[in-house]
Amino acid sequence: MDFSQYLQSVVSGISIGMIYVLIALGLTLVFGIMEIVNFAHGTLYMLGAYAIWGFFAVWGVNYVLALALTIAILFVAGVIIERFFYRPLRGKFLTCFIMALGLSIVFENSALIAFGPREKDIPTTFPGVLQFQGVFISGERLAMVLISIVLVVGLFILIQRTKLGRSMRSVQQDGDAAALQGVSRDFIFLMTMGIGTALAGAAAGLVAPISYAYPFMGEGALMKSFIIIIVGGMGSIPGAVLGGLVLGLIESFGLIWMNSTQVQVLLFGLVVLMLLIRPQGFMGRA
Numbered sequence: 001m002d003f004s005q006y007l008q009s010v011v012s013g014i015s016i017g018m019i020y021v022l023i024a025l026g027l028t029l030v031f032g033i034m035e036i037v038n039f040a041h042g043t044l045y046m047l048g049a050y051a052i053w054g055f056f057a058v059w060g061v062n063y064v065l066a067l068a069l070t071i072a073i074l075f076v077a078g079v080i081i082e083r084f085f086y087r088p089l090r091g092k093f094l095t096c097f098i099m100a101l102g103l104s105i106v107f108e109n110s111a112l113i114a115f116g117p118r119e120k121d122i123p124t125t126f127p128g129v130l131q132f133q134g135v136f137i138s139g140e141r142l143a144m145v146l147i148s149i150v151l152v153v154g155l156f157i158l159i160q161r162t163k164l165g166r167s168m169r170s171v172q173q174d175g176d177a178a179a180l181q182g183v184s185r186d187f188i189f190l191m192t193m194g195i196g197t198a199l200a201g202a203a204a205g206l207v208a209p210i211s212y213a214y215p216f217m218g219e220g221a222l223m224k225s226f227i228i229i230i231v232g233g234m235g236s237i238p239g240a241v242l243g244g245l246v247l248g249l250i251e252s253f254g255l256i257w258m259n260s261t262q263v264q265v266l267l268f269g270l271v272v273l274m275l276l277i278r279p280q281g282f283m284g285r286a
Contacts, residue, residue, distance in 0.1 A: 004134030009252045015141040017248020018148035019207045023221050024228035024240040026199035032235030033172045033192045036086060039100035042222025043107035044197045048074050048204030049213035050111060053120045063125045067205040074201030075194040082193035111215040119212040144206045151202055168192060230271050233284020242282060
């Protein structure tokens with residue numbers, strides 16, 4: 001195997017790794033601030049894929065506008081879920097966990113009834129292939145990486161540089177102290193859930209043109225998100241970025257020598273090893 005093939009694997013790993021980053025960022029943001037393990041996150045990702053399919057493939061809306069609409073719809077969905085399903089159960093970790101599982105089952109079966117079990121194809125959006133030093137990357141994957149980077153950088157700026165972001169960090173560090181300073185935890189939780197689900201919608205919208213939508217696609221995405229945040233650290237945004245890229249590269253290089261089933265075994269072995277050696281992950285809190 002020559003150097004260009006290794007470089008091709010790096011490019012492929014980073015391209016899919018950035019999608020994993022977006023999915024995991026939404027999950028870890030909700031956990032870090034709201035202390036809720038949102039098991040419905042994968043099915044919200046699935047709903048995002050159906051939204052981009054409806055807007056772009058069925059109704060012929062411009063792809064960029066369809067992606068923006070998908071992100072907006074998932075944001076609203078997250079706000080509704082927080083307000084009417086999670087807020088009444090705030091502080092009850094196990095009950096919230098059961099609620100999340102229930103929502104996941106409802107969303108999956110609703111999609112199955114509404115759209116059927118067959119996959120929905122999304123047309124190619126950015127045709128063409130770029131070549132550099134023997135490495136190929138399709139227009140779809142290049143756009144996917146660039147837009148993902150913009151979204152991740154935008155999230156970091158939001159968290160670190162804006163009033164909303166400072167409020168979110170203050171609630172994460174000490175919710176009672178933040179409330180005494182006039183920060184509304186209800187509003188912060190609404191925004192956190194909305195942003196988290198919007199990131200899942202963005203990931204689905206970006207990966208859809210090289211994949212397809214089907215009712216149970218969220219299960220795999222959710223499991224990989226948990227692998228990422230276990231490796232990177234629960235509640236750590238930099239950890240989610242690191243974990244997503246590591247997962248993408250492991251999958252890409254693993255498929256050179258192994259089949260997909262063996263790669264999945266390798267990934268879960270990595271999780272077990274991480275839990276034994278460093279249970280808080282690379283960048284998580286002890």
